[in-house]
Amino acid sequence: DQQVKQNSPSLSVQEGRISILNCDYTNSMFDYFLWYKKYPAEGPTFLISISSIKDKNEDGRFTVFLNKSAKHLSLHIVPSQPGDSAVYFCAASEGNQGAQKLVFGQGTRLTINP
């Protein structure tokens, strides 16, 4: 049973426009959420995170929104740039003290077209 789901396997966006990547979760115990970006043949790179006590976190061109009642989060990238083309994973954890067992979605491949 997939506790974290990214229902769009791929997304294509024009350069300069907004990219919106979505993620849904089922476990109400999750209280910390992260987005990772992955290029081919490389490890995932941490992008941005949000705690469940917030509903928005912004870092430059990247903003993550959390809707706890809908168990939904989204990543907004604006403006989109060609270097943003990658696979994006959302992840969630229960925020226990100690080791954090991240649960990942399946990933969304974002392509930015010139």
Add this chain to the structure above:
Amino acid sequence: DAGITQSPRHKVTETGTPVTLRCHQTENHRYMYWYRQDPGHGLRLIHYSYGVKDTDKGEVSDGYSVSRSKTEDFLLTLESATSSQTSVYFCAISDPRDLETQYFGPGTRLLVL
């Protein structure tokens, strides 16, 4: 970038042979993790460690064992490799001062024939 290396980066092996993957960190972080990435599944946690000699199972631990005899090294062993263990394996680390954020190594691509 976090100082994490994985070795080997690529490996081809035969069914039934033992395989050991190594993760090495230079950050002196307490927590280390092994994940596997497969199409349609994202990344799934295999095992993790919360200190030297302290390890525990993750979501997909069957067929895998781990060891951590030094802070900097976390080994993942496939005792008898099977074709279902063909995957890309990632090591990650995190620090108690920033528990929730994990930093990943470059990955090991393993093919079991």
